[in-house]
Amino acid sequence: MSYKWLKRLILWIPTVTIGLWEYVRHAILLPYVSMELGNVLAPVLVFVVTLTLLRGLFAKLEQTQESLQQERVAKAAFEEREQLARELHDGISQSLFMLSVKLDRLERETSDPKAQAATQEIKSTVRRVHGDVRQQVESLHHTPLPSKQPWLQSIHHLTAEMEQTSGIQTTVEWNVKEDVLTPKQKVELLAIMREALMNVQKHARAGRVIVRGGQLRQSWIEDSIEAAFYCEIEDDGIGASSAQLNKQGTYGLKMMQARAEAMRWSLDVSQASPQGTIVTIRGRGTAK
Structure with a gap:
């Protein structure tokens, strides 16, 4: 039922009810029901009809409004990501590319072996950072969570994309309900998961990745349910601790930590058994 029809029914039902009551009262019940009693029964009847019929319509209206609000939040989050992607591409990415070109020219013009070695090292760092920026731009351009796409389907789409690009086998074991996370939380969690999978592709030399999710507990807080959840990305690669990942000079872990801290x-990051790495995110998602 559309939003317009919901508003019409909410307006029409009380009007039609009082009209029918007055007709029946004057045409049939007038010998049995006095004018005073009829005037008292009229608002009572409208109230009873409102409780029985309009309550469902009001609930449907609130659900429609909430769905529209979620779509607006998701759209606003995606527009912010698009703006950030444009700024990264037009600013940092192009500057890094120009710096790489100048380093190539400098390497060709110098004959000092030490200077050439230093230039080569700087070029390697610039290209690695440039590659990371390009991946982040691509990630930002990717729609994190289509408004009508189920959350679990978004995760499967992310893992299928990884299988296609890297050949790493992925498994999803997801037991978090759709309404546990808000649209913004889903966007941020999916971005963290994407970055973790990118790190697996670049550093882990893994053959398999498992994405797990589950709920820890639920408690009633005021008028909402606050549900604790966890998400794990486990690979069977060479293994790396958080300290080792920071040593590698990549910014992926720092970006994941920043996103997680923003969501509280x-x-x-820990070692898996017998080998590999596990990235674990724990937090709270509020479902109304």
């Missing part, structure tokens, strides 16, 4: 979540 915890993020931990």
Whole structure:
């Protein structure tokens, strides 16, 4: 039922009810029901009809309004990501590319072996950072969560994309309900998961990745349910601790930690058994 029809029914039902009551009262019940009693029964009847019929319509209206609000939040988040992607591409990415070109020219013009070695090292760092920026721009351009696409389908789409680009086998074991996370939380969690999978592709030399999700507990707080959840990305690669990932000079882990802190979540990187790495995100998502 459309939003317009909901508003019409909410307006029409009380009007039609009081009209029918007055007709029946004057045409049939007038010998049995006095004018005073009829005047008292009229608002009572409208109230009863409102409770029985309009309550469902009001609930449907609130659900429609909430759905529209979620779509607006998701759209606003995606527009912010698009703006950030444009700024990265037009600013940092182009500057890094120009710096790489100048370093190539400098390397050709110098004959000092030490200077050439230093130039080569700087070029390697610039290209690595440039590659990271390009991946982040691509990630930002990717729609994080289409408004009508189920959350679990978005995760499967992310893992399927990884399988196609890297050949790493992925498995999803997801037991977090759709309404546990808000649209913004889903966007941020999916971005963290994407960055973790990128790190697996670049550093882990893994053959398999498992994405797990589950709920820890639920508690009633005021008028909402606050549900704790966890998300794990486990690979069977060479293994790397958070300290080792920071040593590698990549910014992926720092970006994941920054996103998690912004959502007041915890993020931990640990060794898997017998080998590999586990990235664990724990936090709270509010479902109304």
